[in-house]
Amino acid sequence: MIKEEHYSDKGSLEVNQDxxxxxxxxxxxxxxVADGMGGHMHGELASRAIVDSLSAWYQAYEAKNEEIVFGEAIKSIEMVLTNVNAQIFADYNTSGRCGSTAVVLVMAKDEYAIFSAGDSRIYLxxxxxxxxxxxxxxxxxNPNNVINMSRKEIVSSEHYGKLTKAVGIKPQIVFNRTTGVLKKGDIFFLCCDGxxxxxxxxxxxxxxxNPQKICDEVNKVGAPDNFSFIIVRS
Structure with a gap:
């Protein structure tokens, strides 16, 4: 049986864009977990569009009440994510830049798949x-960006940490995708950079x-950013 715990908080900011x-x-x-791009136009709209699209997919899947075919399911979810990328770009990028990071974990039977774009993370x-x-x-x-640069030069660069991919900032996107086999006792941790x-x-x-300890650690430094996470036990 899969068990999950989750938490999302605006931290010290006025709006939770996660x-x-x-x-x-x-x-x-x-x-x-989707993290709307702070400092840009309405990042919370982009992150909400992503999770709403997944929710709609899940409800449609439930309504079919069919035996799951994992390969077909992940192709379908990838299409949903690709479509919402185009939707966000069309709806919210007319008067400014709007986008969101996203990490998605899909699990069925003894398999899992991961989709990602941006700097939110999944740990195992x-x-x-x-x-x-x-x-x-x-x-x-990106190795091409740091050729012949020292670690000090890389870290001090004005480009350090800047996103090179996010959902909705361009009309098309190719998500990073990983698949694997589940093992008993696996614990996944999805989180944003906050x-x-x-x-x-x-x-x-x-x-x-331990959700409480995570919250305590982030709050200890003043929770400078929105912070969200999901713990998944297989």
């Missing part, structure tokens, strides 16, 4: 290991499965 989705009612489970705790399954779509992670940027990874590894 949005989360979770549903485990049927033979397929879907989870999403398996046995003694704790690893990041997603890759941040940021400037410094969590991991304020908790050292060694500390996060110890407390990620």
């Amino acid at each position: 949005a989360i989705f979770y549903d485990t009612d049927k033979s397929i489970a879907v989870f999403c 705790k398996r046995g003694w290991g704790f690893s990041q399954l997603t890759v941040d779509d940021v400037w410094q992670n 969590v991991y940027k304020f908790i050292a990874e060694k500390r996060l590894k110890k407390i990620f499965a």
